[in-house]
Amino acid sequence: MTVSPPASGPDVVVKPRASRARLWTRSAAAWLLALTILAAVFAPLLAPADPGQLTLDQLQPPGADHLLGTDALGRDVLSRLLFALRTDLMLMVFAAGLPMLIGTLIGAVAAYYGGVLDAALRWVADIFQALPVYVLLIALVFVLGPGTSSLLVAFSVLGWVVYARLIRTEVRRVREQEYVSAGYLLGLSRTAVLFKHVLPNSLRQSFVYLATDMGMALQGIAVLSFFGLGVKAGTPELGAMVSEAQLYLRSHWWLAAFPGVTIVILGSSVAALGDRLSGRGEVGR
Amino acid sequence: MSAGRLRFVVGRLAQVLPVLAALLLIVVLLQQMMPGDPARVIAGPRATAEQVVQVRHELGLDRPVFEQFGRHVWNLLQGDLGTSNRTGIPITAIVGDRIGVTVWLLFGGLLVSTLLATPAALLMALRPRSRSARMCSRALTIIINCPPFWVGLMLASVLALGTGWLPVGGFGVDFGDRVRSMILPSLTIGLAAMPLLARSAAASLSQVLTADHVTTARSLGVSGWPLVRRHLLRNALPPAITLLAIQAAALLFGAVIVEQTFGLPGLGAEMITAASQRDFPVVQALTLIFGLAIIAINLLADLAVALLDPRTTWR
Numbered sequence: 344m345t346v347s348p349p350a351s352g353p354d355v356v357v358k359p360r361a362s363r364a365r366l367w368t369r370s371a372a373a374w375l376l377a378l379t380i381l382a383a384v385f386a387p388l389l390a391p392a393d394p395g396q397l398t399l400d401q402l403q404p405p406g407a408d409h410l411l412g413t414d415a416l417g418r419d420v421l422s423r424l425l426f427a428l429r430t431d432l433m434l435m436v437f438a439a440g441l442p443m444l445i446g447t448l449i450g451a452v453a454a455y456y457g458g459v460l461d462a463a464l465r466w467v468a469d470i471f472q473a474l475p476v477y478v479l480l481i482a483l484v485f486v487l488g489p490g491t492s493s494l495l496v497a498f499s500v501l502g503w504v505v506y507a508r509l510i511r512t513e514v515r516r517v518r519e520q521e522y523v524s525a526g527y528l529l530g531l532s533r534t535a536v537l538f539k540h541v542l543p544n545s546l547r548q549s550f551v552y553l554a555t556d557m558g559m560a561l562q563g564i565a566v567l568s569f570f571g572l573g574v575k576a577g578t579p580e581l582g583a584m585v586s587e588a589q590l591y592l593r594s595h596w597w598l599a600a601f602p603g604v605t606i607v608i609l610g611s612s613v614a615a616l617g618d619r620l621s622g623r624g625e626v627g628r
Numbered sequence: 629m630s631a632g633r634l635r636f637v638v639g640r641l642a643q644v645l646p647v648l649a650a651l652l653l654i655v656v657l658l659q660q661m662m663p664g665d666p667a668r669v670i671a672g673p674r675a676t677a678e679q680v681v682q683v684r685h686e687l688g689l690d691r692p693v694f695e696q697f698g699r700h701v702w703n704l705l706q707g708d709l710g711t712s713n714r715t716g717i718p719i720t721a722i723v724g725d726r727i728g729v730t731v732w733l734l735f736g737g738l739l740v741s742t743l744l745a746t747p748a749a750l751l752m753a754l755r756p757r758s759r760s761a762r763m764c765s766r767a768l769t770i771i772i773n774c775p776p777f778w779v780g781l782m783l784a785s786v787l788a789l790g791t792g793w794l795p796v797g798g799f800g801v802d803f804g805d806r807v808r809s810m811i812l813p814s815l816t817i818g819l820a821a822m823p824l825l826a827r828s829a830a831a832s833l834s835q836v837l838t839a840d841h842v843t844t845a846r847s848l849g850v851s852g853w854p855l856v857r858r859h860l861l862r863n864a865l866p867p868a869i870t871l872l873a874i875q876a877a878a879l880l881f882g883a884v885i886v887e888q889t890f891g892l893p894g895l896g897a898e899m900i901t902a903a904s905q906r907d908f909p910v911v912q913a914l915t916l917i918f919g920l921a922i923i924a925i926n927l928l929a930d931l932a933v934a935l936l937d938p939r940t941t942w943r
Binding site: 466469470473474475476477478479481482483485486487558561562565566569570571572582585589592593596599600602603606607610611614615618 | 643644646647650651654658661766769770772773774775776777778779781782784785789796877880881884885888899900903904906911912914915918919921922923926
């Protein structure tokens with residue numbers, strides 16, 4: 344059965360709105376991301392060899408024995424790539440997720456209760472905004488020493504401010520809404536209203552930013568590991584793999600190409616989903 | 629200068645002070661955050677207990693934090709950045725030696741990113757619904773997610789190793805060699821910094837496009853390049869300067885990465901080398917210098933905007 348659209352003019356064609364599920368399944372980025380996550384989760388099952396296993400088959404080109412070849416220590420590149428995906432995906436989620444958690448809590452509480460707390464937050468945020476985050480990131484990771492925990496601490500210390508700022512603006516807008524007053528009238532406490540009603544309705548912008556931030560975190564982790572300041576030596580990690588491949592660029596360019604392409608795919612698919620979330624994917628909309 | 633602008637300049641200058649204080653405090657605190665005993669780390673693994681005590685005393689690490697902070701600021705005001713504990717060379721000399729490479733690299737990167745971003749921004753602002761604008765936006769998403777250190781390696785392997793036209797790394801001795809050794813690094817950081825510039829420029833351009841005076845100009849029959857040049861670009865200039873300042877921060881980080889990748893003897897490469905050899909004084913001093921540079925660039929950009937735009941006032 345067809346329902347004709349309301350006659351609002353000769354040129355107007357009313358398109359049925361795509362369902363939310365449809366929106367995601369039509370996105371190549373969503374498929375790519377799902378595939379990478381699955382590959383990372385099932386890495387132990389999918390990997391043809393032990394990623395740390397040294398063999399004498401060094402620097403083999405991609406072929407039947409080793410689909411993506413072997414590296415300078417004779418390790419299977421495909422297996423290392425799958426396990427590196429695991430490392431990077433985990434680190435990426437936490438390196439962006441922890442700052443979001445911390446920043447959102449601080450920002451929401453400060454904005455909701457206002458007063459001195461809020462003024463202090465604004466002051467700190469203004470100062471942080473003017474500081475060179477990436478340079479401080481290198482300095483901080485250096486000071487804390489290489490390893491995953493210092494990476495996460497450094498990202499959290501430097502990253503929470505943006506989330507606090509984002510949530511602050513949203514909470515200040517949402518707390519003036521009528522349903523918030525309605526919550527008070529129904530006898531809910533301030534804390535309950537904040538966490539049950541204000542916060543969930545303020546998070547959208549933060550999630551949009553999270554998508555960009557995850558891409559940035561991935562690059563940060565990769566570059567720090569590339570310089571030997573990130574994950575511990577020997578851990579399968581994409582940036583570290585590029586770094587190990589550097590010496591063989593002339594004869595074995597693919598050793599550096601594979602992990603790099605993986606970073607690009609992972610980062611851009613997350614970013615593309617973020618664009619879609621914010622409605623920025625279509626330029627003119 | 630009008631009262632509103634004067635207030636802006638004074639207010640903006642006053643705003644820099646707490647930021648500077650915070651930067652200095654962080655730089656001094658970095659030392660406190662080092663796990664274990666900083667004096668032992670600085671003295672090196674082979675130092676005896678007496679040497680460690682001596683280092684601690686020399687660096688003032690046995691004094692309260694406030695005193696260390698004061699001392700650090702005092703030394704800085706006298707132009708003393710400390711000495712590298714790896715080579716014993718004064719850090720001011722290292723900086724003097726290497727700052728030129730970094731500055732040239734930043735200009736190269738700025739040139740490349742501006743050249744690449746301008747057509748992309750114009751396309752996305754003037755024909756936002758076109759197929760090519762959408763493709764362009766997607767391409768930007770992908771480019772922004774390409775790690776510069778990897779792009780540098782790939783460019784080197786294709787354009788330098790593949791053809792032999794350009795050096796893979798290092799910094800030549802004569803002028804021609806030096807210019808050639810800057811090409812790939814500039815291309816790399818320019819490419820890395822370009823998506824952000826293109827996106828923000830497109831956003832500010834399309835804001836200008838919908839402004840009343842542009843509609844008026846259009847209704848008077850101005851279109852095409854004259855419209856862009858006379859009515860759009862000029863009004864998009866103040867935001868563009870602010871964008872350039874934001875760019876500077878991205879480019880500076882790009883420079884740190886790219887110098888190391890291409891073996892250019894700049895400040896960024898020095899910072900990474902110092903960090904990997906645990907040369908704390910150098911990392912500390914360079915963190916401060918990069919921080920100061922970014923603060924100064926942002927300040928100058930804001931002041932320039934205030935000069936260009938007569939409507940500027942403080943808040």
